[in-house]
Amino acid sequence: xxxxxxxxxxxxxxNVALSKYLKVLEKSFNTDISKAYRNVDFEASTVNNxxxxxxxxxxxxxxxxxxxxxxxxxxxxxxxxxxxxxxGILEAMKARNLEPAxxxxxxxxxxLLQNSSMLELKLHSxxxxxxxxxxxxxxxxxxxxxxxxxxxxxxKAEIQKLMxxxxxxxxxxxxxxxxxxxxxxxxxxxEELIHQFCSLLxxxxxxxxxxxxxxxxxxxxxxxxxxxVMAAKKQEWQTxxxxxxxxxxxxxxxxxxxxxxxxxxxxxxxxxxPMLMPCGHAVSKxxxxxxxxxxxxxxxxxxxxxxxxxxxxxxxHF
Amino acid sequence: LISSAGLFLFSSKSTSPPPLSPLFLxxxxxxxxxxxxxxxxxxxxxxxxxxxxxSPAPSAAAGRQTRAAESVRLEHQLVRVPLEALRAxxxxxxxxxxxxxxxxxxxxxxxxxAPGESGSAAAVDHLTSLVSRLHGLKRKMEEGARAxxxxxxxxxxxxxxxxxxxxxxxxxxxxIRLKRILVDYMLRMSYYxxxxxxxxxxxIQDLVDIDVFLDAKRVIDSLRNKEIAPALAWCAxxxxxxxxxxxxxxxxxxxxxxxxxxxxxxxxxxxSYARKYLAPWGSTHxxxxxxxxxxxxxxxxxxxxxxxxxxxxxxxxxxxxxxxQEFYKLYGMTLEPLLNIYLQAGLTALKTPFCFEGNCPKxxxxxxxxFRKLAEPLPFSKQHHSKLVCHITKExxxxxNPPLVLPNGYVYSTKALDEMAKKNGGKIICPRTGEECNxxxxxxxxxx
Numbered sequence: 001x002x003x004x005x006x007x008x009x010x011x012x013x014x015n016v017a018l019s020k021y022l023k024v025l026e027k028s029f030n031t032d033i034s035k036a037y038r039n040v041d042f043e044a045s046t047v048n049n050x051x052x053x054x055x056x057x058x059x060x061x062x063x064x065x066x067x068x069x070x071x072x073x074x075x076x077x078x079x080x081x082x083x084x085x086x087x088g089i090l091e092a093m094k095a096r097n098l099e100p101a102x103x104x105x106x107x108x109x110x111x112l113l114q115n116s117s118m119l120e121l122k123l124h125s126x127x128x129x130x131x132x133x134x135x136x137x138x139x140x141x142x143x144x145x146x147x148x149x150x151x152x153x154x155x156k157a158e159i160q161k162l163m164x165x166x167x168x169x170x171x172x173x174x175x176x177x178x179x180x181x182x183x184x185x186x187x188x189x190x191e192e193l194i195h196q197f198c199s200l201l202x203x204x205x206x207x208x209x210x211x212x213x214x215x216x217x218x219x220x221x222x223x224x225x226x227x228x229v230m231a232a233k234k235q236e237w238q239t240x241x242x243x244x245x246x247x248x249x250x251x252x253x254x255x256x257x258x259x260x261x262x263x264x265x266x267x268x269x270x271x272x273x274p275m276l277m278p279c280g281h282a283v284s285k286x287x288x289x290x291x292x293x294x295x296x297x298x299x300x301x302x303x304x305x306x307x308x309x310x311x312x313x314x315x316x317h318f
Numbered sequence: 319l320i321s322s323a324g325l326f327l328f329s330s331k332s333t334s335p336p337p338l339s340p341l342f343l344x345x346x347x348x349x350x351x352x353x354x355x356x357x358x359x360x361x362x363x364x365x366x367x368x369x370x371x372x373s374p375a376p377s378a379a380a381g382r383q384t385r386a387a388e389s390v391r392l393e394h395q396l397v398r399v400p401l402e403a404l405r406a407x408x409x410x411x412x413x414x415x416x417x418x419x420x421x422x423x424x425x426x427x428x429x430x431x432a433p434g435e436s437g438s439a440a441a442v443d444h445l446t447s448l449v450s451r452l453h454g455l456k457r458k459m460e461e462g463a464r465a466x467x468x469x470x471x472x473x474x475x476x477x478x479x480x481x482x483x484x485x486x487x488x489x490x491x492x493x494i495r496l497k498r499i500l501v502d503y504m505l506r507m508s509y510y511x512x513x514x515x516x517x518x519x520x521x522i523q524d525l526v527d528i529d530v531f532l533d534a535k536r537v538i539d540s541l542r543n544k545e546i547a548p549a550l551a552w553c554a555x556x557x558x559x560x561x562x563x564x565x566x567x568x569x570x571x572x573x574x575x576x577x578x579x580x581x582x583x584x585x586x587x588x589x590s591y592a593r594k595y596l597a598p599w600g601s602t603h604x605x606x607x608x609x610x611x612x613x614x615x616x617x618x619x620x621x622x623x624x625x626x627x628x629x630x631x632x633x634x635x636x637x638x639x640x641x642x643q644e645f646y647k648l649y650g651m652t653l654e655p656l657l658n659i660y661l662q663a664g665l666t667a668l669k670t671p672f673c674f675e676g677n678c679p680k681x682x683x684x685x686x687x688x689f690r691k692l693a694e695p696l697p698f699s700k701q702h703h704s705k706l707v708c709h710i711t712k713e714x715x716x717x718x719n720p721p722l723v724l725p726n727g728y729v730y731s732t733k734a735l736d737e738m739a740k741k742n743g744g745k746i747i748c749p750r751t752g753e754e755c756n757x758x759x760x761x762x763x764x765x766x
């Protein structure tokens with residue numbers, strides 16, 4: 001029965017190799033990353049809503065529609081229409097057509113100015129350069145007279161630069177103003193448009209789902225270590241109200257000022273706000289009350305030799 | 319005649335190994351690839367130890383490497399699932415080959431044992447049919463080898479993806495990672511169309527396991543259709559591993575079938591079914607067995623709550639859930655969607671009491687209702703050191719950009735206030751209260 005035993009031999013070798021591979025995997029990877037997962041009701045419809053909005057935000061409209069159809073959450077308000085408008089403008093920009101962008105910027109002129117954004121001027125500048133590079137100096141001048149003049153008083157330097165471009169009309173790439181024809185300039189402007197568009201919409205520039213999940217990518221390893229340590233100490237992870245250790249994620253995720261009193265090592269709150277001492281150091285209100293024992297006796301700053309009285313301390317607002 | 323038949327038998331026997339040897343080669347190729355795979359994976363996991371240098375640049379790169387290594391360590395599911403799929407395919411191929419070859423050989427040897435009975439022509443026909451059967455087996459084994467090869471390639475693609483974690487474009491790697499976990503979420507929730515679309519448009523078909531989930535879909539759909547057979551077949555295929563993990567899925571399926579018989583009032587059939595299929599589980603799950611068999615007495619029209627629930631429609635839904643859990647476990651997947659796991663971790667890291675106050679900046683996901691709702695049962699994050707963010711520029715206020723305090727107690731960064739003073743001839747207007755003061759009245763705060 002040679003064929004059978006040959007076959008069996010090969011099969012055994014393959015199985016051995018596969019089990020070895022499996023063992024290496026189990027050793028090299030964390031086999032259970034759901035240890036830090038809290039068994040709470042992570043409602044599917046909320047998550048689905050978030051995902052649908054994410055797709056629309058990223059301009060993946062077909063995907064968003066397909067998703068909404070499949071998950072059956074069709075009666076929620078989605079950000080579809082405004083983002084379709086935005087991507088329409090961006091598509092046109094990619095094809096070097098600035099009309100939709102200019103229309104939008106003009107319609108939202110006041111709000112853009114409130115945000116101190118020079119977007120409208122930048123769009124007009126780029127349009128001016130486009131007309132210039134397409135050959136017609138006269139048309140460009142005409143355009144400048146119509147559209148750039150309103151900005152002249154506020155942004156003299158910019159206008160001067162653009163006027164100088166007229167001299168270099170057919171050789172802008174070799175001029176000191178080559179940046180106006182570079183594609184990175186267009187990309188940056190598109191980015192600023194996205195930023196302003198979202199801001200006017202009351203939305204963040206980045207998809208909140210991307211942000212939250214990125215924070216999770218960075219924070220999960222620490223959380224898993226924490227749950228392992230807590231399990232070893234038999235402490236209760238599922239019901240804890242605050243983490244005992246900080247989770248280090250990048251500075252881009254810091255949206256709020258957090259003041260930690262250097263004396264009491266506690267986070268400040270409305271009831272215990274940060275206070276500035278005359279020497280320039282800051283501690284929490286409770287620390288000051290403890291240090292001064294009564295409100296008119298001077299106390300020494302924990303950081304430097306200077307003394308202060310509680311009434312001299314000012315509440316800080318970050 | 320007999321000797322010529324015997325010769326024929328020997329010659330056909332000698333032709334049987336060659337059709338199989340290319341397959342052996344194929345299998346040994348697989349083994350060589352498996353070894354290469356292992357080496358590659360070890361390289362992907364190993365972090366090059368950071369060089370003990372003083373300058374900051376290498377340590378930033380080393381920090382990046384450790385972060386990448388930590389990210390890679392979390393991706394067990396990514397590499398484990400194709401391995402399990404490969405094992406399952408290999409198992410099926412082996413079983414098929416063993417069965418066929420054993421059948422052919424026993425048939426051949428029985429023909430050799432009784433040669434004279436039906437004459438040499440019949441013997442030749444018999445052997446020819448065996449040879450064509452072996453050819454058929456060869457084709458099937460070649461197909462099987464191709465399927466295994468594809469799965470090995472998928473394993474390699476996963477390892478390549480992990481190796482790329484520390485090299486090159488971080489933002490792109492993370493973007494793909496988000497897409498991968500979105501596909502995982504959609505597959506688990508049975509949104510197969512959108513999952514496939516996303517995988518195709520992002521070109522990540524090799525990094526997701528759509529086919530594995532589609533296999534499970536067949537069982538899930540059948541269960542929703544109140545058919546037990548495909549689920550039982552799945553249990554039979556994976557019998558040894560389910561037994562190792564002490565799974566009671568098969569038991570629950572049998573119980574449901576029993577209850578359906580009781581519902582249909584086939585009491586005698588139900589009893590004989592219980593005797594055959596439920597009794598073996600009595601030693602380990604007696605209480606449950608007793609409870610369900612009691613439905614014989616209570617019947618489907620009962621109002622007794624304990625037993626009424628067993629006749630409910632959603633028993634089938636809980637069977638689907640139970641199947642999903644066993645399925646995930648078998649393939650080394652997490653029981654919860656990856657998206658939920660990472661989202662919970664992220665929300666915990668982002669959650670501060672300040673997020674729920676009035677002026678939460680729009681850039682913080684926790685300014686949105688949906689995220690707030692999800693974060694509600696999660697713990698707050700903690701910080702040991704002050705981290706201050708300028709209200710105007712949203713940048714960190716640290717020693718390079720220290721905080722300055724206005725007379726009214728409001729604090730902004732040096733960068734922001736310098737620029738404001740420059741534009742307003744030394745005048746400072748607090749953006750939040752409107753109060754004015756002079757740049758010279760600002761006081762530096764020393765906060766670490």
